[in-house]
Amino acid sequence: MLLGQSILFAVLQASLFLGYGMSEIERRFLTCADPSLQCDYGVIMVYGVKFSTIEKLSSNESPKACSDTEAFNGVSNRCDGNGKCEVATSGSVCDLCNSAHLSDIFLDVTYGCLESKKVTTCEGAGVVHLECGNGVVFLQKALYGRTDSQTCSQGRPQSQLTNTKCSQEGTLALWSQRCDGKQMCEVNMRVNQISDPCYGTYKYLDVTYICLPAQTSITCEGSTSSLDCGKGVMKVFHANYGRRDGSTCSAGRHELSNQNCLQPKTLDIVKQWCEGKSQCTVGLDPVFGDPCYGTYKYLEVSYTCLGGTPTV
Known part of the structure; x- marks a missing residue:
């Protein structure tokens, strides 16, 4: 992925003022002796990777070919969303x-640290919102x-606070499906109260x-869209084919009641189409199957352009 470092730096620095909670953009050269990235706070987001090698003069073997796109995808998959990551692990x-092939190899990585936000809602409270302005939510x-016994404890008897090993399975998956890729997401406690992970405990x-x-691209069922990053390339964060609200692609439609329609394989498919490319076409409905028969669906894709300005 051939990115102009100065252009990339300018694009990312501009995002500091859009409310994303991003640290200064950093550039590191990863080698076998020092193959890790780390954020002192927040989580890693990789924005560019270049691959370089110096062959051993005494070796007749050629190093494994690695394009900048391959290197970017590999580092991004290992590091994005983590506080720390090791690049040189099994299947490096x-x-x-x-060392059988190379005397020196390094990855030139440009990355930033995204600050985490936390929202706590007490049982029985109303609706709260996760908001990201011009960005998108990622849980x-x-x-x-x-x-713990302190959170949401005011006015509660001790008997409702003593069980501090209470957690409902699947909570992250539930809210990731509902919120990832949205600029604003409504969090309603009633959604979690389908079952009770610890009866008698105030949760x-x-x-x-x-x-x-x-940014997010929306393609209504039966249509296609072209995503264009100009001279840059795409990094896809989230994609779903289905329906997660009642307003998107709703004009003249009545088949909107199922607003929890998800197709888990969407992200992998869209990444194959678009990741690391300057342009791609999305919205080929048959590829996704039908995750909710009778519901009018749409494809939503959240992505960013690295090294250029989008022309969508």
């Missing part, structure tokens, strides 16, 4: 530490239950998320 990114953690919902500097 383009044989970073294969990191979600807990429904109780893990709360803890949600930790980051705001990604991304």
Whole structure:
């Protein structure tokens, strides 16, 4: 992925003022001796990777070919959303530490640290919102239950606070499906109260998320859309084919009642079409199957352009 470092730096620096909670953009050279990235706070977001090698003069073997796109995808998959990551692990990114082939190999990585936001809602409270302005929500953690005796404790008897090992399975998956990729997401405690993970304990919902500097493309069922990053390339954060609200692609339609229609394989398909490319076409409905028969669906894709300005 051939990115102009000065252009990339300018684009990302501009995002500091859009409310994404991003640290200064950093550039590191990863080698076998030092193959890790780390954020002192927040989580890693990789924006560019270049691959370089110096072959051993005494070796007749050629190093494993690695394009900048391959290197970017490998580092991004390992590091994005984590506080720390090791690039040179089993199945390393383009044989970073294969000493049989190389005397030196490094990855030139440009990345930033995104600050996490946390929202806590006490049981019985009203609706709260996760908001990201011009960016999109991406959940990191979600807990429904109780893990300490202080949170949401005011006015509650001690007997409702003693169980601090209470958590409902699937809470992160539930809210990720509902919120990831949206600029604003409504969090309603009633959604979590389908079952009770610890009867008699006063519970709360803890949600930790980051705001990604991304835009969202919507393609109604039966249509296609062209995504264009000009001279830049795409990084896809989230994609779903289905329906998550009652207003999107709703004009003249009545088949809107199912607003929890999800197709888990959408992201992998859209990444194959678009990740690391300057242009792509999305919205080929048959590829996704029909995750909710009888519901009018749409494809939503949250992405950003690295190294250029989008022309969508």
